[in-house]
Amino acid sequence: MVDADTAAVVAAAPADSQPVDLDKAPAEAQGDAKPKKNNRRLTTLAAAAALVLALLIAAALSTVVQAHSLDTRDARRAEYVQTARQAVLNLTTIRADSAKEDIDRILSLASGQFKNEFDGRVDPFMNIVQQAKVVSNGEIVEAAIESDEEDSAKILVAAKQTLTNAGQEGPQTRFYRFRVTVSDGDSGLTVSKVEFVA
Template identity: 50%
Template sequence: MIVAGVLVLALIAAGIVLLFDKNAASDRDAKRNAYVQTARQTVLNLTTIRPETAKEDVERILAGASGDFKAEFDGRQDPFVSVVKEASVTTEGQIIEAGLEREDGNKAQVLVAARANVTTPDQSQSGPRDFRMRVTVTDDGGTMTASKVEFVP
């Protein structure tokens, strides 16, 4: 009887441990997915720019930016918008693939492969451009932002 009681308690304890482990793994997977989705959206925003919506496109990029990445754009929004409108170049981004490279505390590095389909007014430089980028995503209290973006050769 005592052995059966100990066995039942051991099974209950093991079930509780497995339940907590499953919940922790689920939370970890959700956070990793949020890092990857933030990086995907950042690269999509960077590779999708239209002359008629350039100001809004840049504002969308800045809304998801922080740290070094945001500092690169500070004070340069208006000149960038002017160049896009003057050149009348349209880029339509597409994410090919993305994956978590490394996670460290409240930051993660995500590798993103993307294609930008470029359209120029005279069609002389139109066509697809492929990019690989490493996006550092920072979790600031549940708000995910891109804090660094770099091109990967």
């Protein structure tokens, strides 16, 4: 049986009001929980985006540095090959009427053992070339790096030489293969050793 006080409360309640569930949090508390949850989610997404961006930048920088390193190495190797080619061209091109200049050109790239081989022999060599009326024209057939290090490289060079002199009829064609050691020193790139390769 409903007492008079309870009946009065029920009668005073508006007709469209919903029953109150005491287990549910008040509306204000629910409103506070949603922004906190959203803020945490946004912070997590921002941190993940920053991490992905940092990884992409690191990968791009690594690629750029690696490409630059390869370009630098390729450029250095090309310089070694060019120096070896020029040295062999100088060696295989000599003429009686320009012997002094031709020998100077050979020595301009020489260092180490290769230069020592010319010490005291320049004048006798020049005299032989002039007396025999040598005319020698060199041509590089092929050149490639055999091995390289930070400050030196060994280059294989194939060359062709067309040679005439006073003691023979007509030109002779000769083919040579050289192993040329190019060194990078204080005076730049020089040829420190030249060997014949069978």
